[in-house]
Amino acid sequence: MPVPVRLRVNNAPREHTLDPRVLLVHYLRDHCNLTGTHVGCETGICGACTVLVNGKAVKSCTMFAVQADGAEVTTIEGLATNGHLHPVQQGFWERHGLQCGYCTPGMIMASVHLVATGAAGSREQIAEGLRGNLCRCTGYSHIIDAVEQAAQAEVVRG
């Protein structure tokens, strides 16, 4: 039995009637046409589907869309402002924090949460904070460089 869902995605109101079993990630990709959020495992391990729900990093393959009713969801597409990359996006670009780019949106969203919560104070802290996100290309060092740079930029920006 389809049910109504109302939420905000990237600052825009959305209203859909959905099958309750639709996962948040599939809702974002197939109903909102926001395909930047990727599916890597459907078991909540790889983190490619990470988005922010009410400011917190959430794996959108382990949440039903109906559970996000009333929530504010931010995806990778909502991160840049006025065409300017978010410092974390900028960091990933400048420090070669991505290769194939598939894990990247989730990795960036998880990193945005780390930086925003002050949990990116050291390389060890960043590495621990990204335990929930897998990358098979980079070997992570450049990702840690990227997040470290973004965290420092945020400190400067105040």
Add this chain to the structure above:
Amino acid sequence: MADQSAPYVGQAMKRIEDPRLVRGAGTYTDDLRLPGMLHASILRSPHAHARIRKIDTAAAKAIPGVVAVLTGADVNAACGLVPCAAAIPDLKAPKHTVLAGDRVYFVGHPVAVAIATDPYIARDATDAIDVDYDPLPVVTNMEDAVKEGSPLTHPDLGTNVAYTHSVAGGGDIDEAFRKADRVLKHRLYHQRLTPMPIEPRGAVASYHTGEATLTLWSSTQIPHLLRTLLPGMIGVAENKLRIVAPEVGGGFGCKLNVYPEEALLCHLAMRLNAPVKWIESRRENAAATIHGRDQIGEYEIAVKNDGTILGIKSRTLADLGSYLQLLTPAVPTLTGLVLTGSYRIPAVKIDIVGLYTNKMSTDAYRGAGRPEATYLIERLMDVVAHELGIDRIELRQKHFPQPKEFPFTTACGVTYDSGDYQAALAEAKKIGNWDQMLKDRAAARAAGKLSGIGLSTYVEICGMGPSKAMPAGGWEWGCVRMEISAKVTVITGVSPHGQGQETTFSQIVADRIGVPIGDVVVLHGDTNVAHYGRDTYGSRATAVGGSAVVMCINKIIAKAKTIAAHLLETTEDHVEFANGIFSSPGVTTRQLSWAEVAGEAYVAKNLPPGLEPGLEASSFFEPENFTYPFGTHICAVEIDRDTGQVKITKYIAVDDCGPQINPLIVEGQVQGGIAHSIGQVLFERTVYDENGQLLTGEFMDYPLPRAADIPEYVLGATVTPTPVNPLGIKGVGEAGTIGATPAIANAVLDALEPLGITHMDLPMTPERVWQAIKTRSTATV
């Protein structure tokens, strides 16, 4: 060379690919949405070997939204057989249909496909298919598979042996062993691995009825090889078939294949007259996308007491799984090609037995055969050094060919292009502060810690490759077009999926043509755009594909000079070209820009008589040999006695891939490759139980390295150009994975050596290390 004429090559530039990818604006296969698109879901065998008695699809077909449910009986005749391109004499090969016939041969074997208007409904439909299986005896262990009386993976073949392959090279191997003071024996198991790109496979097929053409988008490394090989399966002519590799989320060799699902999707699109999408789940990826490695080797090494190695005999069992995928039987033979590593070893004898088991096929996974060879020769060097009481670095140095001896032909029959192995070793020792590392290890050991240092001085085969040594051509194609607007369009037959050739090829082109890098666009991955190519694998894209681009550039500049000479009213030999400007000093002060020359090339009102209009060139580059990158990796570890946990405390890598186009990208390739090795040595292992059930079917069970598992790296390079291509480039995509596995394994065993532990198979998990420590400690109490 950061001079004015080469402002881009050699610079650690940000990638051109990245702005779209960090915004989530790349288009991967699963992001494609076509009008009227249907969704396929594949039902796979839960048994490793069984007869299919009956398939009941009635309940599945009755679900609203289900368009079709099809089995092997419905589709196999129209989909042909999955091809294997490896030419091995006397190869016994089972018929590999796209869906199972009356038997299944591995867990994950595709049995039926459901097509529906929605992917959720398609999955409901596969859940509703009822298959009656009659389980049969299972072959899971290759050492048992080779024995008389073993159950058979494919009873109709009458044997589990797919092929045997023997090579003897160099001097007389029997004489080498007769002259030996000692013969050392060692057994190594190179465990089965699952490549696990974060993007699983997927495909979308669409048939255009009017034109009778078919487009297949696939998450593949090899759109061109697919265009060559799919026509023989699905009956669509090569020139009616368009393959597109959109953004591809990692491959590591596992997308270097023709998979049954690709032919099946093509067939479904034609049969149902609608676009059809199939996206692999992670569980399917673990079960039904190729695995890597899985070789057991027994080695005998003939040595003199002074450490001189006279010869090596190797007997390798290779677990091929149940079917031959594109290169399945060829991978173990690659191991034989670099068995002697970076050493002068005068005689070798190699015997390989390829075996069928009821598992997923093995095939090319990052390094493909060379990591196996490097792991074994680098382990053997440590074994010899330990047994004879010789310093392991001195032993290696004693067997290095000297730089002036290149090209150097090995006993394995290949000719290494260029090298200075001593220089890479010296550089690694220097930047890693080797002497201090030894002191630190001594101090740690004195404090009761288990501390070890390992190294490997590896060589690999890259830049694949000369066509005479490749199954389907090893050349590469490129095209460069100077547009009328003086923008440059580059089209390459390689198919990058993370390696960054949009950036590196732009760097090469912008420097050589003399235009701003922002004026260059690199196109790839669509066979209607890049007409020919041999795609991306074997660290070949820049070495071979980049060289094709260089040939095009040279042709364009030559033609532009002809046009410029005409416009400047002189002869070509009086035209100079530098930094994007054509001039003729001493003849005229007039200079011509690309815009002027290109404008004339296309407007074509004042061209030299007989000259074709246009300013475009295409080229096929044929490499005369493989390239042989090399380097030295050094790893330091500490092991927790109580938990068996291995911690990498220092990692030094010096890789020589020839001149670097973009050091940032080279660094990323090396770091990523080392991470695969960290996974292989410390965590990863594909496990089937005795019934052929896959126990590592998810990320929960198959542990990839995570950010916190990675050490800080000290990276360096030496630069030895190859003479086999105009860029001097050797390739770097696989170096990390090839060099690092033995360095890390040697470090762990060095740490355990004081306990008398001299061997441990991979992966060296905490449990395995802890068991070894416990057993040894108990034994010595």
